[in-house]
Amino acid sequence: HARAALAVSRGAPSSWMSRDVSPSSSSSGSGSEDPSTSETVSVDASAPDHETPHEIGTENQQPVSLVVFDFDQTILRIHSWGERIAPGDVASRDLETDVADLDFFKRFVLKLVNRNIKVAIASFGQYEVIQKYMDRIFRDDDGDGQIFSRHNITTPSQHGTDDGRCVVGGKVPMLDYLVEKMLGGIRGESNQGRWRRCTARVAFADDDERNILGARKAGYGNSALVDPKKGFTETVWHEGLGKALGMGEFMS
Numbered sequence: 417h418a419r420a421a422l423a424v425s426r427g428a429p430s431s432w433m434s435r436d437v438s439p440s441s442s443s444s445g446s447g448s449e450d451p452s453t454s455e456t457v458s459v460d461a462s463a464p465d466h467e468t469p470h471e472i473g474t475e476n477q478q479p480v481s482l483v484v485f486d487f488d489q490t491i492l493r494i495h496s497w498g499e500r501i502a503p504g505d506v507a508s509r510d511l512e513t514d515v516a517d518l519d520f521f522k523r524f525v526l527k528l529v530n531r532n533i534k535v536a537i538a539s540f541g542q543y544e545v546i547q548k549y550m551d552r553i554f555r556d557d558d559g560d561g562q563i564f565s566r567h568n569i570t571t572p573s574q575h576g577t578d579d580g581r582c583v584v585g586g587k588v589p590m591l592d593y594l595v596e597k598m599l600g601g602i603r604g605e606s607n608q609g610r611w612r613r614c615t616a617r618v619a620f621a622d623d624d625e626r627n628i629l630g631a632r633k634a635g636y637g638n639s640a641l642v643d644p645k646k647g648f649t650e651t652v653w654h655e656g657l658g659k660a661l662g663m664g665e666f667m668s
């Protein structure tokens with residue numbers, strides 16, 4: 417059984433870091449009761465209790481090389497899959513309404529690009545919808561190529577099931593896929609040291625506590641929970657999310 421709540425690091429605000437988990441609670445981030453997006457992820461309760469989220473996230477002292485976002489209720493304040501938004505609907509959507517903090521998200525991603533830090537999305541939603549949103553958000557900022565494309569948007573259809581359904585193992589297989597593809601990590605006994613160094617350089621933001629616990633257990637220490645009622649916003653960043661992602665000074 418998963419721990420009842422995430423431990424909160426010293427001085428970190430609990431509003432974005434701690435949420436109760438119970439077998440009946442819906443923390444899949446879906447904001448709906450759609451069974452296709454509900455998730456069952458096994459979390460090892462034997463993980464040391466003394467490791468708080470902040471300690472796990474900074475213990476490696478590795479600079480972040482890849483930032484991975486969840487999509488629904490993280491980048492977006494809504495749940496696009498739960499609302500059954502189709503790719504053709506995105507052109508007429510109000511971005512200021514749908515995106516949790518449109519201006520901050522754009523500034524953050526463009527700063528990542530300018531600093532040569534890779535960025536990606538790992539979502540259980542529909543690829544085509546995510547791509548349409550990203551194309552609109554960065555319409556005037558792509559330069560010589562798309563900031564987001566199939567190269568750095570991974571969805572369930574790349575992991576043995578249909579988009580809109582959860583992936584066996586939660587977000588861990590998706591993070592592993594991105595590390596292999598974007599950071600050159602190679603899993604295997606002979607490469608464990610290099611693999612751990614790669615996973616230590618990933619920052620992962622998601623609104624589902626089970627995804628965060630699973631990611632940390634798999635070695636993604638800079639994984640931080642986003643309040644699904646707020647999403648990825650500048651206020652949440654400065655309240656402690658940035659520090660939890662190992663990037664506290666990045667947007668100073």
